[in-house]
Amino acid sequence: MLRSPVARLARAASRHTPRHHLRAISTTGSRGLATPTDKMVGASSQWANPFPHDQFHVGSENGFLPRQDPLAVLPQEYEAMEDLLDRMPLKMADGSAGLLATGAFGDAVEKDLPEYDISKVSDPQLLSALYRDLTFVASGYLLEPCDINYRNTGGYGLGRQTLPRNIAVPLTEVAKKIGQRPFMEYALSYALYNYKRVDPSKPLDYDNLELIRSFSRHEAEHGFILVHVAMVRNSGGLVDASLAALDAAAQGNRPAFNAAMDKMRETYQVVNNVMETMWGRSAPEAYLSYRTFIMGTRAQPMFPNGVIYEGVSDEPFQMRGESGANDSMVPLGDNLLELTGNMPVNPLTEVLRDFRTYRPRNHQQFLTYVQQRASAVGIREFAMGDSTSAALYLANLDQIRAFRHRHWNFTKHYILKRTKHPVATGGSPIVTWLPNQLDAVLQQMLVTEAGIDREALPPQYQTMVEEISLRAEAQQRVLTREVARLTIERGAQAAKVDPSKPQDGYATSA
Numbered sequence: 001m002l003r004s005p006v007a008r009l010a011r012a013a014s015r016h017t018p019r020h021h022l023r024a025i026s027t028t029g030s031r032g033l034a035t036p037t038d039k040m041v042g043a044s045s046q047w048a049n050p051f052p053h054d055q056f057h058v059g060s061e062n063g064f065l066p067r068q069d070p071l072a073v074l075p076q077e078y079e080a081m082e083d084l085l086d087r088m089p090l091k092m093a094d095g096s097a098g099l100l101a102t103g104a105f106g107d108a109v110e111k112d113l114p115e116y117d118i119s120k121v122s123d124p125q126l127l128s129a130l131y132r133d134l135t136f137v138a139s140g141y142l143l144e145p146c147d148i149n150y151r152n153t154g155g156y157g158l159g160r161q162t163l164p165r166n167i168a169v170p171l172t173e174v175a176k177k178i179g180q181r182p183f184m185e186y187a188l189s190y191a192l193y194n195y196k197r198v199d200p201s202k203p204l205d206y207d208n209l210e211l212i213r214s215f216s217r218h219e220a221e222h223g224f225i226l227v228h229v230a231m232v233r234n235s236g237g238l239v240d241a242s243l244a245a246l247d248a249a250a251q252g253n254r255p256a257f258n259a260a261m262d263k264m265r266e267t268y269q270v271v272n273n274v275m276e277t278m279w280g281r282s283a284p285e286a287y288l289s290y291r292t293f294i295m296g297t298r299a300q301p302m303f304p305n306g307v308i309y310e311g312v313s314d315e316p317f318q319m320r321g322e323s324g325a326n327d328s329m330v331p332l333g334d335n336l337l338e339l340t341g342n343m344p345v346n347p348l349t350e351v352l353r354d355f356r357t358y359r360p361r362n363h364q365q366f367l368t369y370v371q372q373r374a375s376a377v378g379i380r381e382f383a384m385g386d387s388t389s390a391a392l393y394l395a396n397l398d399q400i401r402a403f404r405h406r407h408w409n410f411t412k413h414y415i416l417k418r419t420k421h422p423v424a425t426g427g428s429p430i431v432t433w434l435p436n437q438l439d440a441v442l443q444q445m446l447v448t449e450a451g452i453d454r455e456a457l458p459p460q461y462q463t464m465v466e467e468i469s470l471r472a473e474a475q476q477r478v479l480t481r482e483v484a485r486l487t488i489e490r491g492a493q494a495a496k497v498d499p500s501k502p503q504d505g506y507a508t509s510a
């Protein structure tokens with residue numbers, strides 16, 4: 001990873017700022033930095049979900065979660081699949097070994113799963129539940145041999161290269177109906193459509209959440225998935241604040257813009273605080289015991305030619321695996337703050353763009369809308385036109401940095417410490433991909449802070465800008481060293497993007 005001249009210039013410029021005047025006030029409290037007004041939030045008149053009947057419907061209440069809780073139990077006619085999924089996990093509810101533990105899942109799928117006729121199904125909630133459940137069956141089936149191999153040898157070997165028609169045909173049909181690819185997704189399958197409330201009358205707090213499906217039934221998998229849900233549960237605030245910021249900038253309304261940016265920062269901080277609970281709720285040493293099942297069929301050595309979907313196509317499909325990279329909260333920040341357009345032009349950034357096509361179609365459209373409107377309105381330029389706005393813009397970049405920095409730490413402790421496998425579940429190179437984006441945020445922060453007239457700021461903002469800048473400089477230095485070391489240790493494979501082109505034929509709407 002190379003330092004860009006821009007970052008060096010930014011650092012040089014920031015050194016001219018008189019720092020000894022600054023009072024030490026922490027930026028980590030939840031106290032607001034601007035004075036929010038009640039009028040600040042409220043949906044923009046310009047955004048409407050283009051697929052109004054879909055379960056994933058971006059809104060200020062549910063944010064990026066589905067607007068109805070996921071259907072937890074399938075109707076009676078799908079009893080065979082429900083039963084199969086109950087017997088599937090490595091560990092059964094009573095502690096005994098499930099089908100995946102003994103390697104009996106594949107046979108059970110071939111013997112016990114009917115080829116469901118989905119043609120008459122139109123209820124959106126049922127379609128989404130069928131999609132989730134068929135993708136669980138598909139991933140369990142394809143990756144069962146890899147998990148057994150991993151447990152015996154520490155390597156993954158090859159997965160099953162063909163998906164039988166009793167999974168492939170209904171899965172492809174349901175996927176088409178809801179505008180998705182026929183493979184496990186982060187939002188529509190594994191994470192955001194896989195929770196139920198313990199007490200239906202209570203809110204979506206972590207302690208009131210339970211999983212619907214699981215590959216392992218290990219408490220670490222429970223924690224891993226449900227921490228995502230507990231974070232995204234706050235995303236309505238991000239949706240609201242981003243629309244309010246766009247409207248305010250379009251109208252040249254500085255107080256409303258600052259209030260929206262502060263609301264955005266505050267909400268990201270809540271999200272980041274929930275993210276921090278991952279360490280305690282999902283043990284790092286257990287992660288690899290269920291991770292095999294969320295791998296993809298693209299850019300993975302277990303599926304060198306992709307997978308044939310029997311009864312669907314003679315050409316193999318290759319799909320990225322389930323990954324938090326398909327969550328919409330960080331891309332929303334990237335797009336609103338006009339960071340996406342400033343990502344380096346390289347194959348790693350191409351992977352980022354590709355990831356953004358793996359998500360519910362209303363999410364995709366919303367993110368595209370925010371990206372286009374932020375650029376049309378000139379959010380960054382508007383923010384840089386006033387010191388306080390610029391400081392709040394920087395504070396939001398800092399929240400995106402905090403997310404990506406913590407996330408890189410997760411990757412080091414949950415994955416890099418424990419396996420040499422060169423690609424992550426989504427098919428990105430494990431050593432360089434996350435740092436590519438983290439470095440881009442750090443550089444944008446350094447350029448931004450260099451452009452802020454600190455003397456014009458109230459004291460607490462001066463301190464905030466100072467703290468943020470020092471942290472960004474230090475983190476960029478450490479990151480550069482880490483990536484260089486890891487690339488040498490792990491070799492080119494762990495650093496390079498798989499050059500193969502997707503052959504999935506399922507590029508969706510955005």
Ligand code: HEM
Binds near residue numbers: 414424
């Ligand atoms: C144990 C915890 C976690 C680990 C080990 C982990 C690991 C990873 C890895 C390896 C990637 C690279 C992409 C790929 O799969 O190919 C990734 C991407 C990503 N994950 Fe996670 N993840 C964790 C938790 C989370 C959580 C809780 C979220 C919250 C939504 C999240 C959101 C993301 C995002 C947004 C990206 C894309 C990052 C970017 O744009 O720079 N992850 N994750």
